[in-house]
Amino acid sequence: MTDILIEARGVKRGFPTSGGEFWALKGIDAAIPRGKLTILKGRSGSGKTTFMNILGALDRPSEGDVLYAGKSIVRMSEKQRAHLRRTQIGFVFQSVALIPMMNAQENVEYALRMARISKNRQQRALECLKMVGLSARARHMPQELSGGEQQRVAIARALAHSPKVIFADEPTGELDTLTGLQVVKIFKDLTEQEGVTIVMTTHDTSLMEVGDAVYELEDGEVIHGSV
DSSP, X not given: OOOEEEEEEEEEEEEEETTEEEEEEEXXXXXXXXXXXXXEEOOTTSXXXXXXXXXXXXXXXXXXXXXXXXXXXXXXXXXXXXXXXXXXXXXXXXXXXXXXXXXXXXXXXXXXXHTTOOTTHHXXXXXXXXXXXXXXXXXXOGGGSOHHHHHHHXXXXXXXXXXXXXXXXXXXXXXXXXXXXXXXXXXXXXXXXXXXEEEEEEOOGXXXXXXXXXXXXXXXXXXXXXX
């Protein structure tokens, strides 16, 4: 039986508009397996990023529930949700948002400071950069790195505090096909070697085959799902 880390039950998300309520999500059920790569696939406006933000405790659903390790994150207080994000969850975004005046290692160490981790920050940062194949680029500034290398630093930064799950929103969206595949391979290696659960959104149909679980969204609904 598949070990499920996150479960969505009837998740809906509505936003008020001048023409009435707009439902970005219309009742989604999904199960995110522990230690696997799950892909949320769909075109722009399909609802995949909205859904990922709810799974990652960045937003709350209008209706429905999300269970993390069997506990409802919807019923948690904002303080509890912030603690969950800081200790259990990592995020990687399409715009890597590295701090330009810090080198690669310092960017990763900064994530550890934000997570209030004081011990062995330098060692952990170098370990994470090694995981993504950037040991030799630790002292390089972001502007000295390629787009793919910057994205790998962002992944190392998300890994720094040893999260149980990483949410990656269109991490290959601004990369060429080959570099994008290299980033996805890093995600697969992390699930297999480190046991990290990864949820990734994409509109690239060529990446669907690499997911251990795939949910395809269209107009706020799952039109195809497999675990």
